Amino acid sequence: xxxxxxxxxxxxxxxxxxxxxxxxxxxxxxxxxxxxxxxxxxxxxxxxxxxxxxxxxxxxxxxxxxxxxxxxxxxxxxxxxxxxxxxxxxxxxxxxxxxxxxxxxxxxxxxxxxxxxxxxxxxxxxxxxxxxxxxxxxxx
Numbered sequence: 387x388x389x390x391x392x393x394x395x396x397x398x399x400x401x402x403x404x405x406x407x408x409x410x411x412x413x414x415x416x417x418x419x420x421x422x423x424x425x426x427x428x429x430x431x432x433x434x435x436x437x438x439x440x441x442x443x444x445x446x447x448x449x450x451x452x453x454x455x456x457x458x459x460x461x462x463x464x465x466x467x468x469x470x471x472x473x474x475x476x477x478x479x480x481x482x483x484x485x486x487x488x489x490x491x492x493x494x495x496x497x498x499x500x501x502x503x504x505x506x507x508x509x510x511x512x513x514x515x516x517x518x519x520x521x522x523x524x525x526x
Contacts, residue, residue: 410427498519499515
């Protein structure tokens with residue numbers, strides 16, 4: 387996993403200014419190129435692009451995982467354990483409202499991981515997680 391390359395994801399947002407503020411100031415992503423209809427961000431070394439799309443009335447769908455209602459679809463980054471801890475603390479300090487508060491899943495088992503879920507201002511679901519042992523990312 388040492389040669390992981392950055393992924394690119396483009397997501398719809400109905401309020402470009404509000405979401406630009408969220409990704410830049412709340413998540414502290416460095417802003418890259420932009421136009422009147424889209425903005426690039428560095429999301430932990432990955433390219434996230436928010437694209438303007440008129441608001442639609444799509445309901446948030448969830449699936450049960452580990453006794454919690456996990457939003458689908460969602461995206462995010464697997465962070466180092468210590469980075470996850472400081473990032474989640476920073477989000478709490480900034481008043482981010484979590485769908486699923488930061489917690490440790492599968493504690494003491496294969497695949498032990500910290501995880502959290504929240505929405506951006508456009509309703510896109512994000513999950514950030516960290517594994518105690520990154521070698522167990524795909525372990526069964």
